[in-house]
Amino acid sequence: MTPTVTLVRGDITRRSADAIVNAANSSLLGGGGVDGAIHRRGGPDILAECRRLRASRYGRGLPTGQAVATTAGRLDARWVIHTVGPVHSTSEDRSGLLASCYRESLRVADELGARTVAFPAISTGVYRWPMEDAARIAVETVRTTDTAVEEVTFVLFDDRAHEAFAAQVG
Template structure:
């Protein structure tokens, strides 16, 4: 299994699947979620609205994953997953690991040849970066998909956290 690290814009990646750190509504938001919806265009939002009107009327549960078209992105799919909000009084690391695991399982079912992940929950959801990176890398190694897994982070501190996790 190949793990890669890129410091840059996840919406600029050319892969089969881009993972969206979505909110449960699936209807866009801030951070990575907003960037993916803006770059991918209305096709992604239309697909998410369809999911909400049919199979996910109450939204996507934390830790679960669902795929839509990638719209105008250089990918075939966007895999939306909801990471947990960090709470120092409540260990939700199993939910963060589930977001990565379920995304990788879905990607395998879709037959993708490559995938790009953001640092799920490490932005506005407040997950400590070092811990988020460790969970991401450990989960990818545990699942061990047959395709390359690329972690795409947006700044130097995130890149350093993932670099350290990859070195473990």
């Protein structure tokens, strides 16, 4: 099934969805940008679960392109799906890893039974992925991934991101 794709400009921590995707760093312990905002607004329960994951399955951190879920804490969601996007490189094609973030997040959402998922523009902040290319990969991957998720909302922080994604959604 192909989910309905919608775009909104705004703060992903203020969205209501079954699952909110966090553009996490591999430590799973919070950081800047979307990651820091999700941890701050979601509260200490998210960090506590991330610490448990680090102490068990992900002692070396969550690998780039993979995804794992925790509680959503105080966010208006049931779960946060953490995924680690790749740092953009001009000398190495890492687009498969970026696509994997979306595919793996949808796989985890399916395992959880999530029907609505909110995504940020993964890797477009401090990881410097060019917005237009990130939007192309994100929308194409969501549209071609077999999933039971019914609605994907891309929550975009500014007008530039919204315009790039709108050009891909059509």
